[in-house]
Amino acid sequence: MSIPKYVDLQINGYFGVDFNQDDISVEDLQSACAALEVDGVEQVLVTVITEDIVKMASRIRRLVELRSEDPLIRRMIAGIHVEGPFISTEAGYVGAHPVYAAKQTVWSEMDTLLEAADGLVRIVTLAPEQDPTQEVTRRLADQGIIVSAGHTNASLNDLDAAIDAGLSMFTHLGNGCPRMMDRHDNIIQRVLSRSENLQIGLIADGAHVPFFALKNYLDIIGIDRAFVVSDAISAAGCGPGVYPLGDQEVTVGADGVPRAEDDSHLVGSATTMQQMAENLQRRLGLTATEVRRLTYTNPLKQLGTCEKVVPQRVSTPSKSNGHQATTT
DSSP states (O other): OOOOOEEEEEESEETTEETTOTTOOHHHHHHHHHHHHHTTEEEEEEEEESOOHHHHHHHHHHHHHHHHHOHHHHHHEEEEEEEOSSSOOSTTTSTTSOGGGOOOOOHHHHHHHHHHHTTOEEEEEEOGGGSTTOHHHHHHHHTTOEEEEOSOOOOHHHHHHHHHHTOOEESSTTOSSOSSOOSSSSHHHHHHHTGGGOEEEEEOSSSSSOHHHHHHHHHHHOGGGEEEEOOBOTTTTTOSEEEEETTEEEEEOTTSOEEOTTSSSBOSBOOOHHHHHHHHHHTSOOOHHHHHIIIIIHHHHHHHTTTTTSOOOOOOOOOOOOOOOOOO
């Protein structure tokens, strides 16, 4: 029997390693990539989240440097997902991102991040209302970079203008928004009404979106236009404890869910892609074929949309010795 394979387009850390730490080492990244490989993950987009532009650029540059040094890291990391800083500053919508760093789009700042990534940016998550002229959306799309809406309270007009400019994805639907919203006119309903124009990411841990709601989303979106991400932080695969995410610390309780200190919002997930695939089959009743499309085929297609912009580098596969946990 073949081992299921997964492609994860949004991952902040893994097995004790935070991808947003300033001093990440090649050994850290090797350890995380080895653990991902053991857990059936074939490729990932490491996610760099909202911070000061200089700090984000430095973190991106470091990841690119380490990727160039090691064949395992190069094979596992297909590119970078830049989530922020051009996201909503509204409470609830900003989520776990530091509100002091969230802002309107400035192309020169976006270009700074692109230069740091040396051609490896595959996805940029932004709030359409923070790009009112759609300049950044248009320029990214023209370069073949996927523009995804997320951490946003975009109106229908905002969404439509962004879609016309090249927006083609939505980041983790049902999250990056307040717990209490208008029962009809809210960002979830707006996005679902435009789902024929978007590829939509979902987190299948049961905490970010209850399973019954996740099933409803999939029924509306359709399997072919959806994909599952882990949105994992360094706690994934480790168990309860305190873990880093950039400049903050996150507590994971006995239920395995990372939450903010005041319990106002979730902070990524501690669930692996393998566990999410099992949830889709057991809790939603999806077939093995449907699960594979959501966790492998569909996200892999999204990586394929960028292959002309970010060439694949040939590397020699290396064998992993398995998980090496980092003490937190």
